[in-house]
Amino acid sequence: MNENQVKGKLKEIGGKIQEEFGDAIDSSTQEAKGKATKVEGQAQKKVGDAQQQVEEKLDDVTRRPH
Numbered sequence: 001m002n003e004n005q006v007k008g009k010l011k012e013i014g015g016k017i018q019e020e021f022g023d024a025i026d027s028s029t030q031e032a033k034g035k036a037t038k039v040e041g042q043a044q045k046k047v048g049d050a051q052q053q054v055e056e057k058l059d060d061v062t063r064r065p066h
Contacts (some may be wrong), residue, residue, distance in 0.1 A: 002052055004048030004051060005045050007044055008041045008047070009041065011038070011044060012038050013041070014038075014041070015038030018030060018034030018038075020034070021034070
C-alpha cells in the first residue's frame with residue numbers, strides 16, 4: 001500500500017464516523033461534513049490505487065529482458 005491509499009482509507013473511516021455521529025445527534029451539518037470527508041478519502045484512495053498500478057506496470061516493463 002502507498003501513502004495515498006492509507007491516508008485515503010483513514011479519511012474514509014473518519015468521515016463515516018463523523019457522518020454517523022452527525023446522524024446520532026441530529027446534526028445535518030456534521031453529517032454533511034462527514035459525507036464530504038468520506039468521499040474525499042475514497043477519491044484519495046483511488047488515486048493511490050492508480051499510482052500503485054502505474055508503479056507495478058513500470059516494474060514489469062523494467063524487468064523484461066530487451
